Amino acid sequence: MTRVTIHDLRDARYCLAGVRPWFRRHGLDWQDFLTHGIDADRLRATNDALVEPVIQVAKTRAATMEASDGRA
Template sequence: MSAPRIATHLDAKALGYCNAGLRRWFPRDGVTFDDFRQQGVTTGWLRATGDAMAIRLAEYVEQQANSLMSEGAKA
């Protein structure tokens, strides 16, 4: 597993997630949907929800970050 990253609303939209589905994860641990839209949440927070779609988003964000890091190492 990768280091925790910040997942944003734009990341969720890139996976085709709709706002109605995203709202199911909130509020949790004092985080609201508006917080997510404005600041994002950590991939660890997403995993802790136990929701399969949230975990998929966490994996997507971590894979994107790993891809960027490996591309940077090649340069």
């Protein structure tokens, strides 16, 4: 399970001023996202192609972290 965080949005160079209303339009809790991140599958369930690049950033981050922990 991949979790997308605010860091992933920034690394993907998404405009946070635009992302907040996007969360609202899709019924997603912005504050909960800031605190806990969000599951990639939940983002995909919005059927918005714009989520795929940030999910890829999150997957790359997770793989890098696992590799640096020796878990790869």
